[in-house]
Structures are given as structure tokens and as C-alpha cells.
Amino acid sequence: MRAQIEGSQAVAEAVVLCRPEVIAAYPISPQTHIVERLSRMVKQGDVGHCQYLNVESEFAALSCLIGASAAGARTYTATTSQGLLFMAEAVYNAAGLGLPIVMTIANRAIGAPINIWNDHSDSMALRDAGWIQLYAETNQEAADLHIQAFRLAEELSCPVMVCMDGYILTHAYEAVDVPTQSLVDTFLPPFSPVQVLDPNEPISIGAMVGPEAFTEVKYLAHQQHVRALALIPEVAGAFERQFERPSGGLCSPYRMEDADIAVIALGSVIGTIKDAVDELRREGIAAGCVKIGCYRPFPMLQLRGELKGVTRVIVVEKDLAVGMGGIVSADVHMSLQGLHIPVHTVIAGLGGRSISKASLKQMIHDARAERLSEPHFLDLNMTAINDEQARRRDQRRAGPVAEQLIRAINAIGTKVV
Amino acid sequence: MSTQPIKFYQTGTFTAGNRLLDEEARTVQSRVDRTNSLNSGHRACQGCGEALGARFAVDAAMRASHNRLIAINATGCLEVFSSPYPESAWQIPWMHSVFGNAPAVASGVAAALRAKGQRDVQVIAQGGDGATVDIGFGCLSGMFERNDDVLYFCYDNEAYMNTGIQRSGATPPFARTNTTQAVGEAPGNLLGTGKNLPRIAMAHGIPYVATASVADLHDLEAKVTKAMGMQGARYIHIHVPCPLGWGSDPAQTIRVARMAVESGLFPLFEAQFGTVVGRTMIRRKVPVERYLELQGRFKHLFGPSPNMEALAAIQSIADANIAAYGLIG
Amino acid sequence: MHAVRIHGRGGQGVVTAAELLSMAAFTDGKHAQAFPSFGSERMGAPVMAFCRIDEQPIRTREAVTHPDVVIVQDPTLLHHVDVFGGLSAEGYILINSTFSVEDLGIGEFLANLPNDHLYIVPASDIGQKHLKRPIANTSLLGAFAAMTGFIKLASVEAAIRQKFPGAPGEANAAAAREAYDHVTAFSNTQEGVSQHARAN
Numbered sequence: 043m044r045a046q047i048e049g050s051q052a053v054a055e056a057v058v059l060c061r062p063e064v065i066a067a068y069p070i071s072p073q074t075h076i077v078e079r080l081s082r083m084v085k086q087g088d089v090g091h092c093q094y095l096n097v098e099s100e101f102a103a104l105s106c107l108i109g110a111s112a113a114g115a116r117t118y119t120a121t122t123s124q125g126l127l128f129m130a131e132a133v134y135n136a137a138g139l140g141l142p143i144v145m146t147i148a149n150r151a152i153g154a155p156i157n158i159w160n161d162h163s164d165s166m167a168l169r170d171a172g173w174i175q176l177y178a179e180t181n182q183e184a185a186d187l188h189i190q191a192f193r194l195a196e197e198l199s200c201p202v203m204v205c206m207d208g209y210i211l212t213h214a215y216e217a218v219d220v221p222t223q224s225l226v227d228t229f230l231p232p233f234s235p236v237q238v239l240d241p242n243e244p245i246s247i248g249a250m251v252g253p254e255a256f257t258e259v260k261y262l263a264h265q266q267h268v269r270a271l272a273l274i275p276e277v278a279g280a281f282e283r284q285f286e287r288p289s290g291g292l293c294s295p296y297r298m299e300d301a302d303i304a305v306i307a308l309g310s311v312i313g314t315i316k317d318a319v320d321e322l323r324r325e326g327i328a329a330g331c332v333k334i335g336c337y338r339p340f341p342m343l344q345l346r347g348e349l350k351g352v353t354r355v356i357v358v359e360k361d362l363a364v365g366m367g368g369i370v371s372a373d374v375h376m377s378l379q380g381l382h383i384p385v386h387t388v389i390a391g392l393g394g395r396s397i398s399k400a401s402l403k404q405m406i407h408d409a410r411a412e413r414l415s416e417p418h419f420l421d422l423n424m425t426a427i428n429d430e431q432a433r434r435r436d437q438r439r440a441g442p443v444a445e446q447l448i449r450a451i452n453a454i455g456t457k458v459v
Numbered sequence: 460m461s462t463q464p465i466k467f468y469q470t471g472t473f474t475a476g477n478r479l480l481d482e483e484a485r486t487v488q489s490r491v492d493r494t495n496s497l498n499s500g501h502r503a504c505q506g507c508g509e510a511l512g513a514r515f516a517v518d519a520a521m522r523a524s525h526n527r528l529i530a531i532n533a534t535g536c537l538e539v540f541s542s543p544y545p546e547s548a549w550q551i552p553w554m555h556s557v558f559g560n561a562p563a564v565a566s567g568v569a570a571a572l573r574a575k576g577q578r579d580v581q582v583i584a585q586g587g588d589g590a591t592v593d594i595g596f597g598c599l600s601g602m603f604e605r606n607d608d609v610l611y612f613c614y615d616n617e618a619y620m621n622t623g624i625q626r627s628g629a630t631p632p633f634a635r636t637n638t639t640q641a642v643g644e645a646p647g648n649l650l651g652t653g654k655n656l657p658r659i660a661m662a663h664g665i666p667y668v669a670t671a672s673v674a675d676l677h678d679l680e681a682k683v684t685k686a687m688g689m690q691g692a693r694y695i696h697i698h699v700p701c702p703l704g705w706g707s708d709p710a711q712t713i714r715v716a717r718m719a720v721e722s723g724l725f726p727l728f729e730a731q732f733g734t735v736v737g738r739t740m741i742r743r744k745v746p747v748e749r750y751l752e753l754q755g756r757f758k759h760l761f762g763p764s765p766n767m768e769a770l771a772a773i774q775s776i777a778d779a780n781i782a783a784y785g786l787i788g
Numbered sequence: 789m790h791a792v793r794i795h796g797r798g799g800q801g802v803v804t805a806a807e808l809l810s811m812a813a814f815t816d817g818k819h820a821q822a823f824p825s826f827g828s829e830r831m832g833a834p835v836m837a838f839c840r841i842d843e844q845p846i847r848t849r850e851a852v853t854h855p856d857v858v859i860v861q862d863p864t865l866l867h868h869v870d871v872f873g874g875l876s877a878e879g880y881i882l883i884n885s886t887f888s889v890e891d892l893g894i895g896e897f898l899a900n901l902p903n904d905h906l907y908i909v910p911a912s913d914i915g916q917k918h919l920k921r922p923i924a925n926t927s928l929l930g931a932f933a934a935m936t937g938f939i940k941l942a943s944v945e946a947a948i949r950q951k952f953p954g955a956p957g958e959a960n961a962a963a964a965r966e967a968y969d970h971v972t973a974f975s976n977t978q979e980g981v982s983q984h985a986r987a988n
Contacts, residue, residue: 046814048807063574064567093570097563098601105560105598109531109567112554115574117567131557139556210849213803215810215822239552239568241527241580246547248532248555250539313847396851 044219049181049211050075052218053120053146056185058089059226060144060192062118063233064110066095066103070125071158072208073148077120100125104132104143111141112247114238116192120146122208123164127152130168137172137263139248140236142195142202144188145173149309149360150208151393155444159394160208161360162308165337166369172263174202174270175338176290177308181211182218186289189221190277192230197273198266199236205337207310209394221285229284267339274336292341294333295348297323301330303406304349306374307358308334311390311397315358318402329406334370342377349377354384356409358402358420360391367417387417395421426450486680487519494521494550496530501548502540506709508699508716509537509614512673513585516612516697519680521551523687524581529568530554533561533586533595536621536701537614559594561586562602565609573608581687585612588629589619592656596628603663603692610686610693613656616701624704628654631724632776633769634756636704641759650772660694661730667693669729673700674716678727678739685729698725706755718750723777726784738784747773789842790938791852794928795871796861799831801925804951805861806837808929811947812939813841821846834869841938857936860884861911861924863892872897880936884911884924907935907971914970918963919956930964934971941968 054076057065065084067077084094093110097103100121107117121129126147136143147165151157165175174194178184184206191202206212237247251259271292278290288294296316298304305315312333322329332348334341349355355378357371366372368387375385386409391397401421408414429450434440487493496517503510521528530553532538538555541548556564565584572580584602586595591613602609618636619625626636626648633647641647660668667686671679679697686693700716702709719725720739724747727739748770751757760766781787792809796802803824810822822839838852853873857880860871872881877900885908889895898906909931911924926948933941944964949957 046811046820064570066567066570091574091576093574095566095570095605095607097566098597098604101560102563102566102598102601105556105563106567106570108556108560109554109564109569110571110574111567112564113529113568113571113575115571117571132560135557207849210823213824215807215820216846217814217819239529239554241529241552244550244552246542246549246553246555248538249542249544249547251544255544310849313849317848396853398850398853399848 044217046215046217047220048075049184049206049214049216049218051079052181052185052220053188053206053212054079054083055220056188057118057144058083059221059223060118060189060230061090061116061232062092063090063115064093064095064107064117065119066097066106066110066117067119068097068100068103068121068125070100070122072150072160072212073120073122073125073146075212076146076148100129101132104129104136104145107143108132108136108139108141111136111143111235112139112237112239114233114235114240116196116233117143118145119143120148122148123150123152123158126164126168130171133168133171133173136201138259140199140263142192142199142233144191144195144202144204146188147203147205148208148212149205157393158208160210161392161394162205163361163392165203165205166361169338169369172200172267173338174198174200174267174274174336176202176204176336177334178204178206178211179310179312179333179335181206181214181216182287183289184211185218185220186281186285186287189226189230190281190290194270194273194277196233197277198270200263200266200270205309210310219287225284229281270336271339271341271343290335292334292336292344293348294335296331296333298330298332298348300328301352302328303330303354303356303410304352305329305331305356305358305402305406306334306345306370307331308337308370309360311358311360314397314399315402318399318406321399322403322406327406327410337370340373340377342373345374345377346381349383350381352383354386354409356386356388356405358388358390358397358405362389362392362417371417386414388414388420389417390420423451486677487522488515488676488680490522493518494526496521496549496551497541498548498550500546502543503536504701504703504709506702506712507536507540508673508701508712509587509616510540511676511712512614512679512697512699513537513612515673515676515679516585516683516695517551517583519683520581520583520610520687523684525579527580528552529580529582531556531561531565531568531582531584533584533590534558534621535587535590536616537585537587539621558590560598561590561595562609562611563598565611566602566605566607569608581610582608583610583612585614587620588613588615588617589627591615592628592654600663603660603665603694606665606691608690608692610683610695613694613696614699615696616699616704618701618704620701620704628652629656632773633760633766635706635759636756646759647756650769657694657696657728657730660696661733661735663692664733665692665694666690667729667731668696669694670696670698670725670727672698672716672720672725672727674698674713674720675727675739682729704756706758707753711753715750715753718745718753721745722747722750723781723786724750724773726780726786728784735784738786740788741781741786744781744787747777789840789844789846790857790936791855792839792841792857792859792932793852793855794837794839794859794861795865795869796835796925797831797865798833798835800835800861801923802835802861803837805859805925805929806839808926808944808947808951809839809932809939810841811950812929812933812943813839815943815946816939818843819845825851834865855879857882857932857938859928859932861928863887866892866894878902879905881906882928882931882935883908884928886910886913904975905935907931907974909967909970911967914963914966918959918966923960923963926960927963927967930966930968931971933964934968934975941965944968
């Protein structure tokens with residue numbers, strides 16, 4: 043049924059439709075509305091025999107699911123930022139053990155400085171842990187991706203992160219069509235585990251593996267991701283046929299047929315980029331964009347196919363490899379090897395800074411005029427930067443950077459009249 | 460085959476392999492149909508107290524659950540020596556996740572079983588003192604606080620042994636480890652540090668907390684059996700000497716453990732919902748020296764000029780336990 | 789597309805107001821996107837919420853820097869926060885207050901605003917009357933509907949009833965209706981902005 047609801051609510055309802063059996067969660071902004079709604083639905087008896095565990099940390103949350111999944115239950119949790127890091131050991135453990143856990147990442151910046159607003163530094167920090175990473179453009183897609191995620195995870199015996207922008211999507215009210223239980227049931231069969239702790243057939247899970255076999259184990263995990271590159275479009279196709287709307291997939295082009303300059307991004311910013319593309323087209327610039335819907339495994343071949351005809355690529359990313367530059371742009375570079383297409387890295391939206399259509403358009407103009415630095419930080423306050431750097435040159439005990447900059451920029455939306 | 464009656468003079472005791480006891484009173488280990496959950500062929504050191512304790516505890520748990528048991532193991536000696544790739548010594552469903560999460564993983568297994576309506580399968584979690592007292596403490600406390608239906612065994616050999624004998628929150632005062640070496644002004648582990656996990660478990664008000672030792676294996680089995688008959692969060696803290704880490708004779712592991720009990724340094728007791736409900740009286744009290752002198756990790760307290768102050772401090776810990784639990788009648 | 793920005797303080801239902809606005813627009817068959825801009829939950833801190841309404845699906849996610857409508861739920865923010873920043877030339881202002889434009893000291897912001905695009909409504913008082921607490925947000929939504937015509941009053945009431953079932957919903961809907969009538973009454977007399985402000 044189509045309704046005007048909060049993103050978190052849409053996700054919670056989609057998860058419930060997937061008939062989870064164990065949910066363990068620890069609250070952290072901006073994921074709280076998802077887990078609160080789930081706990082309410084479980085407590086009201088709306089989720090069958092599902093068990094909801096209020097755990098003492100994110101590390102405990104994912105650990106509980108590792109046990110539950112190994113015991114044959116369909117499992118779910120959600121986290122973000124600091125919480126994702128806190129469970130990092132368990133994140134690698136779950137992937138290494140091949141447990142089909144589904145986890146929402148309500149993307150949020152990682153401190154220090156502490157920041158509760160949206161960027162992709164959290165999921166990027168764990169991009170190579172072995173989880174499949176899907177990114178939602180809208181709340182409709184966020185809901186839909188969870189349904190696809192359970193099917194993918196259980197088919198591949200590989201855990202899946204569904205990433206959605208914190209606050210921007212989680213706390214936004216927009217129209218979402220929440221499907222019926224019967225439709226989801228036809229799409230998602232009951233969980234049939236590949237390995238299970240069962241007194242009738244005892245096995246040992248989690249043995250130590252030495253040099254003689256470790257590489258082979260990792261190779262097989264990599265092969266599962268390679269297999270996912272084929273399975274993800276298949277599942278997206280099946281979803282589109284059954285639910286009658288496109289959703290998910292590896293990457294989605296917009297006005298790329300005759301594009302000269304392409305912008306690449308993950309998540310909700312694609313919406314703003316599409317508006318910028320449309321305006322630039324009206325101004326005579328052949329712009330287009332490609333949304334990367336699946337970041338891990340990285341769709342190198344498909345992206346290369348989408349970008350073959352362009353003369354310039356700009357990667358807009360909400361993350362930063364400190365000391366290096368772009369994270370997504372590095373993967374894009376790799377995908378375009380040998381094609382000699384310039385790739386610009388634009389770091390934008392860190393810590394929740396709004397990415398405006400105007401700034402994006404200016405960025406494209408600057409790229410075409412070779413005015414972008416590499417990497418380029420969108421909407422950087424150079425005055426504040428220069429002042430702070432001068433201050434630090436002048437005194438040894440200059441104090442914490444964050445506090446000084448906040449004072450300098452005089453931020454948090456207030457202005458003395 | 461004809462039989463010849465033989466007169467035994469010590470019937471009704473634990474001697475003669477307890478074949479003379481009533482069926483119900485015999486140990487699990489004495490039965491032909493014991494599970495042998497931790498099978499032979501594992502790679503534990505000669506004289507390992509933990510291997511002994513784990514075999515007794517898990518087999519008792521298997522019997523009590525009618526062989527419907529799932530075991531979760533933290534990283535540590537037991538996990539490492541029992542699952543050397545490509546072999547496993549475990550004959551039961553067993554999982555190892557990471558170092559600090561065994562209680563949480565077990566809570567998750569229990570939740571899954573509840574979700575699936577599998578009421579006959581029970582869950583145990585086990586780890587060493589490092590995994591339990593230190594790195595897994597948060598998860599353990601959470602499991603206790605939620606009263607999750609898990610029985611947790613802590614095998615306490617009083618240091619991080621698998622990584623080469625480093626100090627943990629369970630290392631006793633003055634003990635030598637590789638991170639509390641017997642040098643300097645205060646050789647060995649510092650007096651006044653350390654956690655009493657059984658008391659902390661009791662403070663959570665959980666249904667059952669007990670201490671046990673490989674010195675009294677019948678008692679260990681009985682406590683495991685009793686705990687397995689209960690629901691909710693349960694905790695058994697088992698003292699297991701480590702000949703390598705303690706510098707003791709591998710052939711004397713049980714004797715070392717007994718000295719710990721008989722000196723009062725390791726009191727054996729049971730508690731329910733935060734209150735002590737039973738203790739094992741000391742049969743023949745010994746001064747702490749009888750225990751300490753068996754171990755190289757306390758060697759620096761002895762010799763030509765013994766550390767009288769340290770020995771007195773250790774003795775007063777023992778005396779305090781004896782008084783607190785009423786271990787001498 | 790219309791972009792609405794609502795200013796208030798934590799605990800005054802600013803975020804809920806934006807959500808209700810979006811639900812009303814949805815009922816009217818439009819596309820709407822409502823989202824907050826705030827920090828960790830904290831009573832009394834300045835809070836903003838946004839709502840975009842459009843006939844077409846809304847794709848952009850940027851903050852609303854050039855609103856068509858500014859709603860000020862808490863007038864104490866008027867001289868602490870740049871509440872009118874970016875307001876378009878044809879924009880609307882709706883303020884919850886019992887004071888006049890002069891008393892509020894905001895005359896300078898309104899110089900170029902079209903007539904009938906500023907309303908000062910005693911929304912807290914209306915809320916107090918219907919809800920026994922000085923809650924202004926639902927009243928302001930009724931006033932908004934009358935002032936701009938971007939959404940129907942019936943849709944506002946439907947959204948309110950959906951979010952607050954039972955008696956609270958009815959009371960809030962009544963407050964919205966009263967504020968709607970209050971605004972309609974003034975605009976019907978064609979007295980314009982300054983007349984309205986002085987009459988307050």
C-alpha cells in the first residue's frame with residue numbers, strides 16, 4: 043500500500059515482511075526509529091515468533107546474530123558510524139563464517155570530531171570486510187533493497203549491508219509503497235541454511251585455518267562476490283517483474299545515452315544530481331549520471347560499459363581517504379583502466395553538509411574548464427581553513443582543531459541580527 | 460562365567476572407580492555411554508586442567524540435556540587446542556566466533572531456538588578467564604542482565620595462557636606472568652587488583668552461580684547437572700591449573716587444584732539469585748604455602764629471603780574467604 | 789514546487805508539523821518530502837524542518853535554502869535565528885504570535901512582500917483553547933492552508949487524524965480549522981498585510 047511515511051518506518055515494515063526470526067539491536071542516531079518500530083511490532087506480536095534482544099552494545103548485537111544465524115534463524119540488525127566500528131570484529135567474523143545476516147547502515151559520519159549527520163565514511167570503513175553493500179537512492183528503494191537483501195544473502199551465504207543516508211532518508215517522510223505479505227512470500231522463500239548448529243548432525247564452526255588453506259578460503263569468498271555480480275541483477279529483475287517497479291541492481295544510468303560528462307555517486311545525492319543534469323541539459327551541456335547501487339562487489343565491467351562514451355567523469359563521494367583522496371573514485375579509476383578518461387574526485391557532503399544543485403552545476407562547469415583541484419572539496423570554506431592554519435603556525439598550544447573551526451565559522455544555523 | 464564374591468572394605472565411597480555407588484550417584488565420566496564431547500586427539504598440553512574440566516563439564520551438560528546441546532566457545536586455549544584445522548575434537552554442535560563475544564553469540568543461539576520452538580535444545584557458552592573476566596565482560600554482563608537462557612563455563616587458569624602467559628583480571632596477587640614479571644619493587648601481579656567474577660555474577664541476581672574445581676570432579680559434574688536443570692542465565696567458574704603457565708608439575712594438576720581449595724584461596728560454593736546457598740567445607744586446612752610452593756609463578760616469594768609480607772597478604776585473603784563462606788566447621 | 793521551512797524549538801512539534809504537511813499534500817495527490825534539520829534530541833534548542841510539495845516526484849535532497857514559505861512557530865527565534873533567510877520575493881510568512889509586526893520588530897523583512905503574504909496568528913492560544921496546552925503546530929497548518937492554498941484544509945485534518953487517532957486528533961483538527969477560519973476571515977476583508985498585523 044502506498045503511504046506517506048517516514049523512511050525508518052518503511053524499512054521496519056519491509057523487514058517485518060521478510061519474516062525475521064531474531065533481531066538484536068543497540069540504539070544509535072539516526073537508526074533509532076527503525077529499531078524502535080521493530081521492537082514495538084515484535085512486542086505486539088506482529089512478527090510471529092521473532093525474538094527481539096535489547097543488547098548492551100553493537101558488538102553484542104551482531105554477535106547475537108552470528109549465533110542465531112548459525113542456529114538457522116533469519117536475522118537482522120541496524121547500526122551506523124561508531125556502532126559499526128564497535129562491531130568491526132564481528133563484521134569480519136560474520137562474513138568469514140558465511141552467515142546471511144542483513145544489516146541496515148543508516149550512514150553517518152565517523153568521529154572524531156563527533157558528528158551525527160550523514161556521510162558514507164562508516165560503510166566505506168568496512169567495505170572490504172566481505173559483506174555485500176547496497177545503497178538506496180530513495181526510501182522506496184531502501185525498503186525494496188531489504189527484501190532483495192535477504193534473498194541475496196541466503197542464496198550466497200554472505201551477509202548484506204543495506205546503506206541508506208542517515209536523516210536524509212531515515213528521517214524523511216515521502217511516499218513509499220509497502221508491499222503485501224503474500225507478494226514478499228512469493229519472492230522470498232524460508233531460510234534454508236548451508237550450515238547449521240544442530241544436535242542431530244553435530245558440526246564444528248569457526249575452526250582455525252592456517253597458511254595451508256587460508257588463501258583458498260578467501261578465494262572462495264571472493265568468488266561468491268563475483269557470483270553476486272550476476273545474481274544481483276537477476277534478483278533485481280525478478281523484483282521488478284513481481285513488484286512492478288525497478289529497484290536495486292548494480293548501477294543505474296540517467297541520460298547517459300549521449301552524455302559527454304558523467305557524474306557518479308552513491309545514495310540519495312543522486313536525486314539532486316539528476317535535477318542538476320536536467321538543468322544543464324537545458325543549458326546545452328550533455329551531462330548524465332550513473333548511480334552505483336551495489337558498491338561491493340564493485341561493478342567494474344558494467345560501470346565501464348556505462349562510461350565508455352564520455353569524455354570526462356566526476357565522482358561525487360561522501361567520504362574521504364585521509365592522506366589519499368577518493369575511495370569510490372579509486373575504484374572508478376580502476377574500472378576505466380586503459381580508456382584515458384579523466385576522472386575527477388569531488389569530496390562532498392561530509393558530516394552532513396548539504397549538497398546543493400547550484401554547487402553541483404558549478405562543479406560541472408569547473409570540471410569542464412579544468413578548474414577542479416584533485417581531490418576537490420565541494421563548498422570548502424577556505425577563509426576558515428587559512429585562518430586556522432595561520433593560527434596553528436603561530437602557536438604551539440593551539441588547542442583542538444574542531445572547537446577553533448566551529449568558533450571561526452560561527453555555525454549551527456544561528457546568526458545574530 | 461562364574462563369579463567370586465570379593466569383600467570390599469570401602470563400599471559406598473568414591474573409591475574403586477565409583478562402581479560401588481548407586482547408579483544415580485555415579486559420575487558421567489564413569490559411564491560407557493558418556494558423550495566424550497571433547498574427544499581424544501586434541502592438542503592440549505600434558506596435565507592441562509582446562510581439558511580435564513571441559514571434558515567433565517560438557518559431558519555432564521550433554522547428559523543432562525539428553526544430548527540436545529549447542530556449545531559456543533570463545534577464543535582461547537580450549538578453542539585452539541580442540542579445533543586444529545582440519546580436525547575438530549568436538550563431537551557436539553560447536554561454534555567459535557571471536558574472543559569477546561561468546562556470551563552474546565550464545566544468547567543469539569538461545570533466541571533462535573526459542574523463535575523456532577525448539578524447547579529441548581540447550582545452550583552452553585565457555586571461555587577462559589581472559590575471555591570472561593576481561594574482554595567478554597560486557598557481553599557477559601548483558602547476557603546476565605537479560606537473563607538469557609545460557610549456562611556459561613569460565614575455565615579459570617588465571618592468565619592469558621594461549622598467547623603465552625600474560626596477566627588477566629583473574630591473575631592472583633604476586634603471580635608471575637610475562638606482563639607482571641618477578642622483577643622490581645613489586646614483583647609479580649599487583650596486590651589489590653583483580654575481579655571476583657563469581658561475586659559479580661551473583662550481583663546480577665541470576666538464577667545460579669557456582670565455583671568448581673578439577674580437584675573435585677564429582678562436585679563439578681553435580682553442579683553442571685544442577686545448573687542444566689534450571690532456566691535463565693547461569694554461571695559456573697571452574698578453577699583449572701595450567702602447568703605451563705603456573706610452572707607446576709603436569710602430573711600434579713589435581714593436587715595443585717586441591718591445595719587451592721584446601722587453603723581457602725579458591726572457595727567452592729553455590730549461589731542462587733544472589734545469595735550463597737551452599738559451600739564445600741575444607742576437609743583439611745593447609746597454609747597457603749602448601750599451594751604456592753607447588754608453582755613456579757610464585758617462586759620469587761620463597762628462597763633464602765622469603766617475602767613474608769606477601770605470604771601474609773595471601774594468607775589473609777584465604778582466611779577472609781574461610782570466614783566469609785564458613786568453610787571450616 | 790513549493791518549499792516550506794518551519795522554525796521552532798525542540799519539543800514544539802516542528803518536525804511533526806512538516807510531516808503532517810507532507811501527509812496532507814499526499815492526500816491531495818501531490819508529491820511531498822518532509823525532513824528535519826536538528827541535532828541530538830534536546831528540548832528548547834532551535835529546530836528547523838522542511839517540506840517540499842510538487843506535482844512531480846521530488847528527487848532533490850538538498851536543504852531548503854530558498855523557501856517559498858517560512859513558518860515561525862516560536863517568535864522568540866525571530867532575533868536569534870535568520871528565520872527569513874533565502875525567502876523568495878513572492879514568499880509567504882506565517883508567525884505564531886499575539887504581537888503586531890511593529891511589536892515583533894520585523895517590519896524591515898516585509899518591505900517587498902506581496903500583500904496577503906504575511907499572517908500573524910495566535911496559534912498557541914488556539915492550541916491552548918482546543919488542546920489545553922499551548923501547542924501551535926496543528927493550528928499553524930490550518931493557517932498555512934488558508935494563507936497559501938497549497939493544500940486543502942480537509943487534507944490537513946485527515947493527516948492530523950491519521951497521526952493522532954481519537955480525541956486528540958479531533959481536538960487538533962478543530963484547532964487547525966479555527967486557525968484556517970481566522971486567516972480566511974482577514975484575507976476576505978481584503979485589508980491586506982498591514983491591516984491584519986495592526987488588527988492583531
